[in-house]
Amino acid sequence: MNQIIKALKTKLTDDQISTNETVKELHSKDETYHQTSLPDIVVFPKSTEDVSHIMKVAQEFKTPVTPFGVGSSLEGHVIPYQNGITVDFSLMNQxxxxxxxxxxxxxxxxxxxxxxxxxxxxxxxxxxxxxxxxxxxxxxxxxxxxxxxxxxxxxxxxxxxxxxxxxxxxxxxxxxxxxxxxxxxxxxxxxxxxxxxxxxxxxxxxxxxxxIPEHIVAARATFPSLTNAIEAVTSILHAGIPIARVEFVDEASVIQINKFSETDYPVKPTLFLEFHGNEAGLKADVIFTKEIMQDHGCESFTSETDNAARNQLWDARHNLAYAFIHNHVGKKMMLTDVAVPISELANSVIYARKELDKLGIPGGILGHVGDGNFHSLIMIDMKDENEVNKAMEFNQNVVLYALERGGTCTGEHGVGVGKKAYQRKEHGAALDVMARIKKALDPNNILNPAKILDVE
The missing domain is CATH 3.30.465.10 (Uridine Diphospho-n-acetylenolpyruvylglucosamine Reductase; domain 3)
Structure with a gap:
């Protein structure tokens, strides 16, 4: 490492290079359950020229390089499992x-x-x-x-x-x-x-x-069952309503929201919605949406135009993961996602919820259901091997269910290391094409190795 540091210092200053144990520890993990791993060096470039220099040094010494933003990834993308150099882009923030x-x-x-x-x-x-x-x-x-x-x-x-x-x-x-x-x-x-x-x-x-839209309306709707809620979403999309957001949370998730955000939402399958447009057009869209939802058994429908009320609603939804973490101290979060065709969404969500109920582990189902993408959030005791294994099996079952229905193993979180095992099943021979592209652009396999796919 001393030779690499010496080479880096030909163009980088001392304060841009760190081997401090605390700094390395901060760059050894993401926000979930994945095993940590320390980089050997953390560098803080300030320009494209700095990054180019880092890569030239890494290429010379065939040292792995892992890019790092704020560490909010969910499938181990930023964890340097082969150690080497972590490139922290926090100083390139203009x-x-x-x-x-x-x-x-x-x-x-x-x-x-x-x-x-x-x-x-x-x-x-x-x-x-x-x-x-x-x-x-x-x-x-x-x-x-x-x-x-x-x-x-x-x-x-x-x-x-x-x-x-x-x-x-x-x-x-x-x-x-x-x-x-x-x-x-x-x-x-x-x-x-x-x-x-x-x-x-x-x-x-x-x-x-x-x-920025001229007018924004947020809404919250509750339903007697998962099926009612998801089928309502499908009907909204088929009707061509230009909805900007439609989020689903199950009963277990609503409980966590109420505890953490001090809300008193009914503990029912719930949709959070938002409409963007002009005032007259949105009024008609909201009325039409409410009628569609009532056809699917909607039990309550509350709309908000006030900015503070809208922010409270979306803050509650965005803080859901932190709500689970806060209310399950000592456990680690597995937040995994899949995406399926809209026609398969209701059955997929119901399947995931039933599989989660079998585990006896705290968790919820939520997601951006307007595009067929949903998440399973599970709180795991990483010291309990049986619990960890059950959570991994649940993740696999949900992924395989999605793939068998023409879906994908991840709609937005990415592959990293958490979904790498499913790449061959999802992509088939196309995975070999990806490997050839990787080999052509990175022949020494130094760029974030062991992520997405394995290349020698």
Missing amino acids: ILEIKENDLLVRVQPGVTREQLNKELKKYGLFFTVDPGANATLGGMAATNASGTTTVKYGVMRDQVRDMEVVLADGSVIHTGSLAAKSASGYHLNGLFVGSEGTLGCFTELTLHVYG
Whole structure:
């Protein structure tokens, strides 16, 4: 390691390189149950040139490199299982340019979602992708994050116009342009977004942003059963209502919300909804939505236009994971996700809830059901081997159920190490194509090795 540090210091300052045990420990984990692993060195680049230098040094010494945002990932993406260098992008956190007339913004990868939206608000704009956590935009691009607004605005991949990427050999490329569409060349944006740091390190992102809606209405609806709630969502989508958010939480999750957020929501399968548009149009949309829900046995429907009330509702939903953690001290969280075709959603959610009930382990089912993506949240005692094994088996059962119905093992959390075992079953021979791309761009397998797929 001394030789690597010496080589890094030819262009980086002492305060950009750390071997401090506390710093390394902070970069050894994500927010869930995955086994920790310490990097040998943590570096803090300030520019694209710094990242290029780091990669050239890593290539020379064939040392693994793991990119790191804020560590909010959920499938072990940022854990350096082969040690080496962790590249922390927290110092590359500048909003470089806001092109309001083009609805574009250019940022460094360490900019967080909330930081960007605070600045965009001055221009009457906002960035749509909302995974709940205040993640970095580089990390969100790396995992192709989505979240509560996906049903209307799309996932992270839909917002990326261009990226500056440092490849494994230290060379720098751009993957797109400022144009809204292009028929020129391979779609490199689509390749690099979701690559989880296995193909390159992102140093700049150009992102599509939107005008803040003229009017916003939030709503909460309760149902007698999971089936009623999910089938109501399907009917809303079929009706063509331009809903911006539609989130599902089960009874077990509502209990945790009420404890943590000091709310008194009915302990019933619940939908949290939001509508964006003009006032007259939204009034009609909300009425139509309420009628559809009543056809599916909706027991209560409460709408909110007041900003504080809307924020309380969505804060309660976003804090759900932390509610489970807070109310189950000493346990670790497994928060796993799958996505299925909308026609399979109701049965998939019901299956997951029944399988979770069999475990006798605290947990809930929630998700961005408007796009067929739902999550299972389980609190595990990692010292109880039987409990850990049961949770792993549950995760496998839900994934296999989704794959057998034309779904995917992960709708937004990404593969990392947690879903790597299912890649062959999901992709078949296409996984070999991915391996060849990885080998071509990273022949020494130094970029976030052992994530997504295994390459020699």
